[in-house]
Amino acid sequence: MKNYDAIIIGTGAAGGIIAGVFAEAGKNVLLLERGPALSFSDVGRDHLRNQRLSVYGHNAGPELDGNPRVFVDPLGKVQTVRPHQPNYHNNAACVGGGTRVYGAQAWRFLPLDFRMASTYGVPEGSSLSDWPIAYDDLEPFYERAEWELGVAGDGSALEDKLPRQRGYPLPAVNSSPQTVALRRGAAQLGWSTNPVPLLINTKPYGGREACIGCKYCVGFACPTDAKNGSHNTMIPRALATGLCTLQTGAIVKSIETDTHGTVTGVSYIVQAPHGTELKKATAKIVVVSAGAIESARLLLNSRSSHHPNGLGNENDQVGRNLQGHLYPRAYGLMREKVFTGIGPGVTIATTQFNHGNPDLIGGGMLADDFIKPPIDFWYDSLPPDLPRWGLANKQFMRDNYTRVLHVRGPVQDIPSPKARVTIHHDVLDCWAIPVARLSGTTHPETVRAAEFMQRRGEEWLRASGCEKVWSYSPGLVLSGGQHQAGTCRMGNDPKTSVTDKWGRVHSHENLFVIDGSLHVTNGGFNPVLTIMALAFRSADYLVQNRL
Amino acid sequence: MKLTDEQQKTLRAAVDRIIPSDNYPSAWQAGVGDYLAKQFEKDLSPFFDTYCAGLASLEAESLKQFDQSFSSLSDEQKDAILNQVEVGDFFTTWTVSPQNFFKLLTNTTAEGFYSEPEQGGNREGVSWSMIGFDSI
Numbered sequence: 182m183k184n185y186d187a188i189i190i191g192t193g194a195a196g197g198i199i200a201g202v203f204a205e206a207g208k209n210v211l212l213l214e215r216g217p218a219l220s221f222s223d224v225g226r227d228h229l230r231n232q233r234l235s236v237y238g239h240n241a242g243p244e245l246d247g248n249p250r251v252f253v254d255p256l257g258k259v260q261t262v263r264p265h266q267p268n269y270h271n272n273a274a275c276v277g278g279g280t281r282v283y284g285a286q287a288w289r290f291l292p293l294d295f296r297m298a299s300t301y302g303v304p305e306g307s308s309l310s311d312w313p314i315a316y317d318d319l320e321p322f323y324e325r326a327e328w329e330l331g332v333a334g335d336g337s338a339l340e341d342k343l344p345r346q347r348g349y350p351l352p353a354v355n356s357s358p359q360t361v362a363l364r365r366g367a368a369q370l371g372w373s374t375n376p377v378p379l380l381i382n383t384k385p386y387g388g389r390e391a392c393i394g395c396k397y398c399v400g401f402a403c404p405t406d407a408k409n410g411s412h413n414t415m416i417p418r419a420l421a422t423g424l425c426t427l428q429t430g431a432i433v434k435s436i437e438t439d440t441h442g443t444v445t446g447v448s449y450i451v452q453a454p455h456g457t458e459l460k461k462a463t464a465k466i467v468v469v470s471a472g473a474i475e476s477a478r479l480l481l482n483s484r485s486s487h488h489p490n491g492l493g494n495e496n497d498q499v500g501r502n503l504q505g506h507l508y509p510r511a512y513g514l515m516r517e518k519v520f521t522g523i524g525p526g527v528t529i530a531t532t533q534f535n536h537g538n539p540d541l542i543g544g545g546m547l548a549d550d551f552i553k554p555p556i557d558f559w560y561d562s563l564p565p566d567l568p569r570w571g572l573a574n575k576q577f578m579r580d581n582y583t584r585v586l587h588v589r590g591p592v593q594d595i596p597s598p599k600a601r602v603t604i605h606h607d608v609l610d611c612w613a614i615p616v617a618r619l620s621g622t623t624h625p626e627t628v629r630a631a632e633f634m635q636r637r638g639e640e641w642l643r644a645s646g647c648e649k650v651w652s653y654s655p656g657l658v659l660s661g662g663q664h665q666a667g668t669c670r671m672g673n674d675p676k677t678s679v680t681d682k683w684g685r686v687h688s689h690e691n692l693f694v695i696d697g698s699l700h701v702t703n704g705g706f707n708p709v710l711t712i713m714a715l716a717f718r719s720a721d722y723l724v725q726n727r728l
Numbered sequence: 729m730k731l732t733d734e735q736q737k738t739l740r741a742a743v744d745r746i747i748p749s750d751n752y753p754s755a756w757q758a759g760v761g762d763y764l765a766k767q768f769e770k771d772l773s774p775f776f777d778t779y780c781a782g783l784a785s786l787e788a789e790s791l792k793q794f795d796q797s798f799s800s801l802s803d804e805q806k807d808a809i810l811n812q813v814e815v816g817d818f819f820t821t822w823t824v825s826p827q828n829f830f831k832l833l834t835n836t837t838a839e840g841f842y843s844e845p846e847q848g849g850n851r852e853g854v855s856w857s858m859i860g861f862d863s864i
Contacts, residue, residue: 228843236839237771396861522862555861556842560835570746570814570834571807578842579752582859 193278196470197411202720216275233400242274247611253620270661280410288706334378366645442487500602506591511638513647520583526552543593545705666697763840763849782829
C-alpha cells in the first residue's frame, strides 16, 4: 500500500486546485474522483438532460441509478429522490466537478459578506456568524484564482467596494443590446452596474482558445475549452508533475482511523474486471473536497468506536447550516429585439443591493442571464398569465423569445442550523453506503430578502423600457443545489464550527475539509471563486506548514 | 410500448391543440408524434399507462359531451374539452388525475417541439427558426 503526502477526495473547484498546488510543490498526491473524465462530446448538447435543465437526466453525473438521496420536505414528508429530480440538490460528478459544466461567474464576496453577524445581528433561529477570516485575508488568493485560472472582467468597476491589488487578466465580455438597455435603466434609477466577471477566455489564455460565443455555458461543456474550470487548468498542471495520481471512478467509503482514533487514510471502491474492489491508501493528511453535501456525508459515514457520530462531529455540527442561494427572477418584454444569439449572454450586473437595504439582512446581486435554450425558456420564463398551451402560447414564443429581458441573482442565504445533511441509514447507494438525507429550509429572513430583490428586478426592467414585467421568487425552501455550502463551516469555536480557519477539522490534526462546506455564509454571489480562493489559501498553508 | 390506433388518433388531435399550426407547423407536423413514440420506450415508459388512460378518458369525455370522437371535433370543441381537463372539470370517470395528465401532455409536447432536432419533435429545427434561436 502506497503512502502519499496527501489524499484529496474530489476534483471540483477546490480539490483540483489543491492537487495542483501540492504536486507543483513536489508532494505525492492521490486525487480521487467518483465520476469519469468527460470530453466535450461526452457532455453533449441534450436540451432535456443537462445540469441546467434535467427533465430526464444529467450530462455530467452522477448516474441516475444507484445514487439516491433522501429528502424531507417542510411538512415532514420523506421521499427518496434520484440525481436529476427536484430536491436532490445535485452537483456534477466528473473530473472538474461542477466547474466542468458551470456558467463560470467569478465573483469575489464583499468585505461585509465575511462579517454578517456583527453587521446585522443574529435573527432568532439563525446560526448567522462572522467568518474567522476577513476579505483582506482572502484578497491575494482571489487574485491568484483570477490569474491562474483566467477571469474576464473590469477590475476598476467595483474598486470602491472591492479593494484589489491587480486587475483581471482578461477583458470583460462584450456588451449586447440587452446590456445597453439595462445599463440605461440602471442609470435612470441611479444604480451602479458592472460587467459580470467570468472564468471564460475572452481572449486566448492559459494555452487555450478564446470563447466563440456559443450559447451553451451553463449546464454544458465549452466547444473551444475556453471556459476555465479545475479540469483544464490546475488538474492538468498537477498531472504534468508526475506526482499526482488521478483515480476516477473511485467512491470513498470512509476515512480510516487507527486504534487511537487518528486519521490514517481512506478506503475506496473502484471498478475491477469482475465487479468492484475495495482499496486502501494512507497519507500524512486527508483533504475532503467533495462538495457541501457529500463532504458532510463522508465525515458522518466515517464512524468508529472512537468516533461513533462520525469524524469531527463531537458537537453535532457536521452537516448543519446547509445553504445555497434563493434566486428571485424577473422578466420583461421589450419592444425591440434584445437577443443577439451570442453567448455567454450574461453581461451586466448590479451590486447596489447586496448590503445597506433598510430592514433587511444582506441582499443580493442581480444580473442578466446566460442564453437559455428554447425549452428552458418555455419552462422558466413565460408570464404567469399566459396560457401554457394553444396558439397564444406558441405565438408568444414566436414573437418574444428574442425580446424578453431577464434579470436574476443569488440572495445571501441567512443560515439555519436546521437546514442540514444527516445520514439515512435505511437507504443505501449501489456501493451499500448509507445516503445523505436533506432536511430543513433556509431562514425566513432569506425569503424576505429574495422578495425585495424580486421587486428590484422588476423595477430595473421597467426602467430599462419593458412594456410588461413579471417575476417569480422561490418561497421558503431548502437552498443548496449547485451553490451548496456551509455544512462544515470554519470558525474559532469548536462548539459552533467544524474546522479552524484553514479547514482543519477541530478534533483532528491531519484531516481537512476544503470546499464550499467551509463557507460560514455564502455571499450574495455565485460562490465558486471564493471556493477557489480558499483552496489556494489552505493549500499554500499546508505546503508550508504540514507537508 | 405502443398506443392503439384510436389512442394514437386522440393523441395527435390533442397534441395539435397544445401547439397548433399557423404559419409554422403544428407539434405533430414537426415530429412530436415521433418524439413521444421514442420516449414511450425510454424516459416516458413509467408514464405510458397514464397516457393510455388519459387518452381513453379524453375520448370518453368527447363522446359524452359531443357524441363524437375527440379527433373529429372542431378546434373550438377540442379546446373546450381540453380547457376542462386542464382545470379538472369533467363529466366522465377518470382513472388518472385529469390535471396531471394534461400537464404531462403539455410538457412533453413542448419538450419535443422546442428541444434540439435530434430528439425528433423539432424537425429541421423548425421551432428554432420560428423563435429566432440558432445553435452553434
